[in-house]
Amino acid sequence: MKPERREKIEEALFAPLVAILIAFVAGDILMLSFNQSPFVVWRLLLEGSWGNAYGFGQVLYKATTLSFTGMAVAFAYRAGLFNIGGEGQLAAGGLAAALVGFALPVGFPAILAILLGCLGAAAAGGVVGAVPGYLRVRFGAHEVITTIMLNFVVLALLNWFIATKLRVPETLHTPEIHAGAIPRLSAILPAFHGSAANLSVIAVIITAVAMWYYMFRTRGGYELRAVGLQPDAAEYGGISVRRVLFSAMTISGVIAGLGGINFVLGYKYYYEDGFAGGTGFLGIAVALVGRNNPFGILIAALFFATLSQGGLALNAFVPKQMVDVLQGVVIIAIAASVPEVQRILLGARKRLVDKPLSESAAAPTQPPAAAV
Amino acid sequence: MTTPRTSPLAVRMHDISKSFGPVRANRNASLEVAVGEIHALVGENGAGKSTLMRILGGLLNADSGIMDVNGRDVTGWSTPDAIAAGVGVVHQHFMLVPTLTVAENLVLGKEPTRGGQFDNRRAIADVKRLGEETGLVIDGTRLISDLSVGEAQRVEILKTLYRGAKILVLDEPTAVLSPPEVKDLAQVLRRVRDGGGTVIIITHRLDEVMDLSENITVMRAGETVARFRTRDTNPAEIAQAMVGRHVRLTTREFAIVTETTPSLQRSAESHTAAADALIVRDLVVASSRKPHEVDTVSFTIHPGEIFGIAGVEGNGQTELIEAIAGLRHATTGYVGIGNRDVTAASPRERADLGLSHIPEDRQRRGLILDYSIADNLILGMQHRFTRRGALDAHAITEYARAQIAAFDIRPPDPLLPARALSGGNQQKVVVAREMGGGRDYSVLLASQPTRGVDVGAIEFIHSQLIAAREAGKAILLVSAELNEVLSLSDRVAVMTGGRFVVVMPAADATEELLGEYMTGARAAA
Amino acid sequence: MNSFEIITQILRIAAPYLFAAAGGVIAERSGIISLTLEGYMLGGAFAAVVGTFYTGSPTIGVLCGIGGGMVLALIHAISCIRYRADQVIVGIAINLFAIGITRFFLKLLFGSSSNSPRVAGFASGYANPLLWLGLLATPVVAFLLFRTTFGLRVRATGEKPEAAASVGVSVHRVQYTAVVLSGALAALGGVYLALDQHQFTDQMTAGRGFIAVAAVIFGRWSPLRAGAACLLFAAAETAQIHLQGNHVVASQFIEMIPYVLTIVALAGVVGRAIAPSALGRAET
Amino acid sequence: HIALMIAGRGRGDATLDHSGTTIGIVFDVGGRGDKSFNDGAYAGADSARRMLGVTVRYIEPGDGSDRESGLRLLAAEKMNLVMGVGFIFTDDLTSLAREYPNINFAGIDLSLAYDSTGKLIPLPPNLAALKFREEEGSFLVGSLAALVGHSRKVGFIGGMDIPLIHKFEAGYTAGVKYVCPDCTVISQYAGVTPDAFKNPSRGKELALSQYQSGVNIIFHASGATGQGVFEAARQMHKLAIGVDADQYQEAPGYILTSMVKGVNAATFDVIRRVKDGSFHGGVYSFGLKEGGVGYVYNEHNKALIPDSVHARIEAIKALIIAGKITVPTTR
Numbered sequence A: 001m002k003p004e005r006r007e008k009i010e011e012a013l014f015a016p017l018v019a020i021l022i023a024f025v026a027g028d029i030l031m032l033s034f035n036q037s038p039f040v041v042w043r044l045l046l047e048g049s050w051g052n053a054y055g056f057g058q059v060l061y062k063a064t065t066l067s068f069t070g071m072a073v074a075f076a077y078r079a080g081l082f083n084i085g086g087e088g089q090l091a092a093g094g095l096a097a098a099l100v101g102f103a104l105p106v107g108f109p110a111i112l113a114i115l116l117g118c119l120g121a122a123a124a125g126g127v128v129g130a131v132p133g134y135l136r137v138r139f140g141a142h143e144v145i146t147t148i149m150l151n152f153v154v155l156a157l158l159n160w161f162i163a164t165k166l167r168v169p170e171t172l173h174t175p176e177i178h179a180g181a182i183p184r185l186s187a188i189l190p191a192f193h194g195s196a197a198n199l200s201v202i203a204v205i206i207t208a209v210a211m212w213y214y215m216f217r218t219r220g221g222y223e224l225r226a227v228g229l230q231p232d233a234a235e236y237g238g239i240s241v242r243r244v245l246f247s248a249m250t251i252s253g254v255i256a257g258l259g260g261i262n263f264v265l266g267y268k269y270y271y272e273d274g275f276a277g278g279t280g281f282l283g284i285a286v287a288l289v290g291r292n293n294p295f296g297i298l299i300a301a302l303f304f305a306t307l308s309q310g311g312l313a314l315n316a317f318v319p320k321q322m323v324d325v326l327q328g329v330v331i332i333a334i335a336a337s338v339p340e341v342q343r344i345l346l347g348a349r350k351r352l353v354d355k356p357l358s359e360s361a362a363a364p365t366q367p368p369a370a371a372v
Numbered sequence B: 001m002t003t004p005r006t007s008p009l010a011v012r013m014h015d016i017s018k019s020f021g022p023v024r025a026n027r028n029a030s031l032e033v034a035v036g037e038i039h040a041l042v043g044e045n046g047a048g049k050s051t052l053m054r055i056l057g058g059l060l061n062a063d064s065g066i067m068d069v070n071g072r073d074v075t076g077w078s079t080p081d082a083i084a085a086g087v088g089v090v091h092q093h094f095m096l097v098p099t100l101t102v103a104e105n106l107v108l109g110k111e112p113t114r115g116g117q118f119d120n121r122r123a124i125a126d127v128k129r130l131g132e133e134t135g136l137v138i139d140g141t142r143l144i145s146d147l148s149v150g151e152a153q154r155v156e157i158l159k160t161l162y163r164g165a166k167i168l169v170l171d172e173p174t175a176v177l178s179p180p181e182v183k184d185l186a187q188v189l190r191r192v193r194d195g196g197g198t199v200i201i202i203t204h205r206l207d208e209v210m211d212l213s214e215n216i217t218v219m220r221a222g223e224t225v226a227r228f229r230t231r232d233t234n235p236a237e238i239a240q241a242m243v244g245r246h247v248r249l250t251t252r253e254f255a256i257v258t259e260t261t262p263s264l265q266r267s268a269e270s271h272t273a274a275a276d277a278l279i280v281r282d283l284v285v286a287s288s289r290k291p292h293e294v295d296t297v298s299f300t301i302h303p304g305e306i307f308g309i310a311g312v313e314g315n316g317q318t319e320l321i322e323a324i325a326g327l328r329h330a331t332t333g334y335v336g337i338g339n340r341d342v343t344a345a346s347p348r349e350r351a352d353l354g355l356s357h358i359p360e361d362r363q364r365r366g367l368i369l370d371y372s373i374a375d376n377l378i379l380g381m382q383h384r385f386t387r388r389g390a391l392d393a394h395a396i397t398e399y400a401r402a403q404i405a406a407f408d409i410r411p412p413d414p415l416l417p418a419r420a421l422s423g424g425n426q427q428k429v430v431v432a433r434e435m436g437g438g439r440d441y442s443v444l445l446a447s448q449p450t451r452g453v454d455v456g457a458i459e460f461i462h463s464q465l466i467a468a469r470e471a472g473k474a475i476l477l478v479s480a481e482l483n484e485v486l487s488l489s490d491r492v493a494v495m496t497g498g499r500f501v502v503v504m505p506a507a508d509a510t511e512e513l514l515g516e517y518m519t520g521a522r523a524a525a
Numbered sequence C: 001m002n003s004f005e006i007i008t009q010i011l012r013i014a015a016p017y018l019f020a021a022a023g024g025v026i027a028e029r030s031g032i033i034s035l036t037l038e039g040y041m042l043g044g045a046f047a048a049v050v051g052t053f054y055t056g057s058p059t060i061g062v063l064c065g066i067g068g069g070m071v072l073a074l075i076h077a078i079s080c081i082r083y084r085a086d087q088v089i090v091g092i093a094i095n096l097f098a099i100g101i102t103r104f105f106l107k108l109l110f111g112s113s114s115n116s117p118r119v120a121g122f123a124s125g126y127a128n129p130l131l132w133l134g135l136l137a138t139p140v141v142a143f144l145l146f147r148t149t150f151g152l153r154v155r156a157t158g159e160k161p162e163a164a165a166s167v168g169v170s171v172h173r174v175q176y177t178a179v180v181l182s183g184a185l186a187a188l189g190g191v192y193l194a195l196d197q198h199q200f201t202d203q204m205t206a207g208r209g210f211i212a213v214a215a216v217i218f219g220r221w222s223p224l225r226a227g228a229a230c231l232l233f234a235a236a237e238t239a240q241i242h243l244q245g246n247h248v249v250a251s252q253f254i255e256m257i258p259y260v261l262t263i264v265a266l267a268g269v270v271g272r273a274i275a276p277s278a279l280g281r282a283e284t
Numbered sequence D: 001h002i003a004l005m006i007a008g009r010g011r012g013d014a015t016l017d018h019s020g021t022t023i024g025i026v027f028d029v030g031g032r033g034d035k036s037f038n039d040g041a042y043a044g045a046d047s048a049r050r051m052l053g054v055t056v057r058y059i060e061p062g063d064g065s066d067r068e069s070g071l072r073l074l075a076a077e078k079m080n081l082v083m084g085v086g087f088i089f090t091d092d093l094t095s096l097a098r099e100y101p102n103i104n105f106a107g108i109d110l111s112l113a114y115d116s117t118g119k120l121i122p123l124p125p126n127l128a129a130l131k132f133r134e135e136e137g138s139f140l141v142g143s144l145a146a147l148v149g150h151s152r153k154v155g156f157i158g159g160m161d162i163p164l165i166h167k168f169e170a171g172y173t174a175g176v177k178y179v180c181p182d183c184t185v186i187s188q189y190a191g192v193t194p195d196a197f198k199n200p201s202r203g204k205e206l207a208l209s210q211y212q213s214g215v216n217i218i219f220h221a222s223g224a225t226g227q228g229v230f231e232a233a234r235q236m237h238k239l240a241i242g243v244d245a246d247q248y249q250e251a252p253g254y255i256l257t258s259m260v261k262g263v264n265a266a267t268f269d270v271i272r273r274v275k276d277g278s279f280h281g282g283v284y285s286f287g288l289k290e291g292g293v294g295y296v297y298n299e300h301n302k303a304l305i306p307d308s309v310h311a312r313i314e315a316i317k318a319l320i321i322a323g324k325i326t327v328p329t330t331r
């Protein structure tokens, strides 16, 4: 099915491009309102993000966390579940990773320590994800509410832990880990010196490949997507819908929790209260802009990270508020232009099919979709 | 397409074309319907009947062609235009809001108001008034979700009449009705006609066509290929026009049989000696509405036997089948496959023990519409196409190709999403999966296996069922079509109010007799 | 504090939830997901403060606030209805956009990253007309949904849009109206917060819009039940305020009360929630 | 869009003058306009700009990792002084100071690390920690609240429930008990996430319930949440005590006093030191003695504070400066 694949790619690329164009225009207007030259500002934004290794490293770092929360959202979404609890799961994962790193003795073999840290992060995120999964399956409690509520609960619990149990005085973070630090990218490529980018990016790529493979190539993925698309048919097909829902939510939490390693094991080497702030929500946007496809998510995460990092470089010239606005505009533009562009592409294709066959010149006055 | 005209035309559609992406649903189709007639529109699945009628009703716009209603050019009009001009469409899939009441559905879009508020009392009164006028009596305060299909059908017709429809279009209204309901409907339609209205009816049942209509238009592959005056034609001629090849009709005039169809005659040897394949004892099943939706039902089916259940829909058949399939929890009672107790088993376990199931609602249960044909063909068997956790894509595609060929699923592309298939072909996918070569089953639950499927496909599915019986399968058949139940089954039961009111050999049963049991005119023996 | 004061406090805390939940019910009943309530509230709060600041009249401020919410809602509606964008993505984006745009103009107009200047506003408690409006919001929406033609069409649209369309109801017009109305209502929740505070503060809605979404689902899309959920939530928050500061239980645990309560109630009492069946469905 | 770019070209002023002394400041979340320590730092830097002729560049970071990024950006531009506003910058400043030994760094509220024997771990020689002994100022306003309040109950409302804010609470409570041992202090916090610093509606509800339960004066240390406390004071005709800066203007007539932190003076001072070459790393601690913290007593609130009370507070202040009273830092 070659032509179909090409269409798919066209569609996947064209829509975001249109959206980015829209965002550009919106950005221009904003900048002009601040009496700044859009040209200079855009150039600064690009230079600050992709223009030098440090900036690019920061983009990678930010994209790493966003990819994890994005994939977490997408994983649940494919099963028809909406995980808004990414922030709490990420934070819990981060704390667990820090605790593992803190509990291990100094000099513990690095690879093993990192793996244990990842395991801890994944497990903690999984536990936090499992709770709404269980509540959904056992009591039918709507996961949108329970994940929103659990975010508050988990963040409060973590804050309590940091405030009362394990804290460096006068700060909101744990002591540094003894083992399990993930090497910085700069250890391999010195140009990245100073940036927070670290080898967690490998974990992201592994996770993305694994998720893609699971989702589209395994029986588990087949069953999970079936449940997401048509739970009644899935049940009929001998799939235990409850089991799938529960495990999807749990794995979603695992992925989000794993994201905690980026900050804790890769950047600061301790857990800091509030490090996850806002990433859960942005993860939803990343997942959906990336069309719930792991590789789409990686690209979407890079895009959002670029905006965020580039925005910092602009900070002296336009307020960071502008980047906040821009982010919203871009997401809306992408979300709105994707179906629209699809429709246009479809229409174009249809005309191609029709032309040689029908003599009638009457053009369709209305898209078929407008019927409802 | 030139029949002499006696009365003015209510509808004239000329050279209508309509495509959905690459699918050309209508190609230069034309239709002429005179005022005051009942006009039948027939054709195989996917012939483009529904599409043509949706264009007439303003739900779709034609890509090209012109359309007159009562002599006025209405090409490209919208639903409100159509309603205002007195065209009412009863769609194949009901256009009723299940969470609203009958009265609310009736008046939606043209609501009576009092002092700016919605006047519900008047809406209820309108239901009553219209009911008295037409004989379509129904309580306006009931929720649509509580209605039987026949009742919902009535509401649909009332809706069009409430809007003053003079031209009534019905898309397969009888597909889901029981014989008494069909009779009622026919009466209503005749009354509409006698009152000066015009009726266009789509149906796959040629006996109804013969019985009801004055004129017939036949569609094939998007085109209108023939037009008959009913009294000048016969079912064989119609069927031939529909499928475009020579066909032979069975004596019961309900199915078209080609030369290849295996005989409907039962094979001589009986299976009484064999042990029961499906055993159901004292089964009680609750639904969201009733605790005893299935009320203490017991029966057994032998290998090589078709056990048919007739009855007006909504009398517990759905719940019974779902409980046997493991999709619904049985309150009490016993379900056994062979000598295995499966009362508490999961659907997967039952499937592994040899249970196959053609569900009544293919779009909700039977298919994952966004999955490809191939992926749908392994639903429920996915664990058999798994190697070390991964799906064996090669094996799946090979298997799908074989099934597509064996069951003549069109278009024969295993990667096409099921959503893109016509209803008949969707049903074939389900049948292929449940009865096809990859399935090793001993018991088949076949629920409305031919609903909304065209004559060719009906014939095919029936032959599959008979072949399965010959191969020693035990089959539980539930169908709203009495003649289907009668002609295929060895024994029939009539189910009303969650109970079997009678079980008898099919040879002793007639439609009339079963009808009497179904309507309660005759009580349990 | 006596019980009267406690009830007053519950109502004060509930008012913004009630507005937002009322808006949420009506939008969701028309089939459009309301994850945007937070953004509408924030936009409404800001617009109200701006309007009041430049005119000196809180009444005009209220109107501006409603307008602000409606503009955001219109963006949401156009994206989801005209362009059939994913309602959840756009919802999240509207929230981000609302945070950004309010910050942006806060900086542009008032030169601050966190607060506006003090503006005129309403007296607090029962002297605040918005409190009364808030208490009326869910009953009014209940009336609208169940006693008017528009409400009937909204319910039909959210449940089965093709059925509504087949009888000539303009599904899109119904949805536009419902969403814009929900923007106005939710904005009033933000307006209440801002004018009660006489000031806009960056992100001052502090997640209240999401609580309102929870209340809508909790109330199973019935305006009155959603209203009850808001009151329950406000009561839990009040309890939390009064339990705080005793240093016996760590404040973090007291902080959790409303959230844990919701989860427990959802799991134990309310059970399965059944959404309008066309909710969030991208129409084709 | 292209047209816009061309039209806009050259009109921008996105270039910087790098001659003279350059100062870079990265703000904490909340940013400029918080009427608190960010504004204090801004005010100090701004007067340095005007009076000392230095060039200042500001960055308001978006999220956590942007703090380090912002500092690094400024360090890479070879600023003469790079400042972080808020304790949250501690680790970033410390590691960057090590990495850029030729650039001066300063951190407001920088937290200090101690080794296991309780000895201060020394800071890098190019890093200055500008510390404030908020508990001392809080002690004074606590005593003032107890003396003026005509009630056995006084209130405290904190933002996020964290040790930094506990310092305010501890000093305040000690100040209350010092002059009125059987007075009770009702202490409440607005939450456990950073949102708690910008939730004025919550602040107002907390304050209203405190006032209704008999509290007459509330001291807040809660950022923008405090705006709600002031609003409640206006509404109940009670008094509130501001924090960080003189917050009289936020609710004239309802602000008894403010516990001020000399962030602006400290910022100005450290910039001056960089300019005239007297900068050195280490801890700069600002308390009552150094005039780094204090309470407001001026023509606005004179009427609210009887002379005898003023005299008593001044006496307590002298005792603290003299070391006769030790003010606790933890509750």
Ligand SMILES: Nc1ncnc2c1ncn2[C@@H]1O[C@H](COP(=O)(O)OP(=O)(O)OP(=O)(O)O)[C@@H](O)[C@H]1O
Pocket (backbone or CB within 6 Å): B020, B021, B023, B024, B025, B043, B044, B045, B046, B047, B048, B049, B050, B051, B052, B092, B420, B421, B422, B423, B424, B452, B454
């Ligand atoms: N909305 C649509 N999008 C794409 N294809 C469509 C759509 N509606 C109909 N089709 C296709 O158009 C063709 C004609 O469909 P139509 O529903 O008119 O057939 P029909 O004669 O009503 O068949 P049936 O007897 O099964 O009801 C079919 O191939 C169908 O798949």
Ligand SMILES: Nc1ncnc2c1ncn2[C@@H]1O[C@H](COP(=O)(O)OP(=O)(O)OP(=O)(O)O)[C@@H](O)[C@H]1O
Pocket (backbone or CB within 6 Å): B046, B050, B092, B093, B418, B419, B420, B421, B422, B423, B424, B451, B452, B453
């Ligand atoms: N978006 C779509 N893309 C492709 N095909 C579609 C689409 N929507 C509907 N169809 C097909 O168009 C056909 C027409 O729909 P319709 O409601 O008439 O069902 P049908 O084919 O008549 O089914 P049945 O007779 O079994 O009820 C359906 O078979 C369906 O498969």
Ligand SMILES: [Mg+2]
Pocket (backbone or CB within 6 Å): B049, B050, B051, B092, B171
């Ligand atoms: Mg059809």
Ligand SMILES: [Mg+2]
Pocket (backbone or CB within 6 Å): B045, B092, B172, B423, B452, B453
């Ligand atoms: Mg059909």
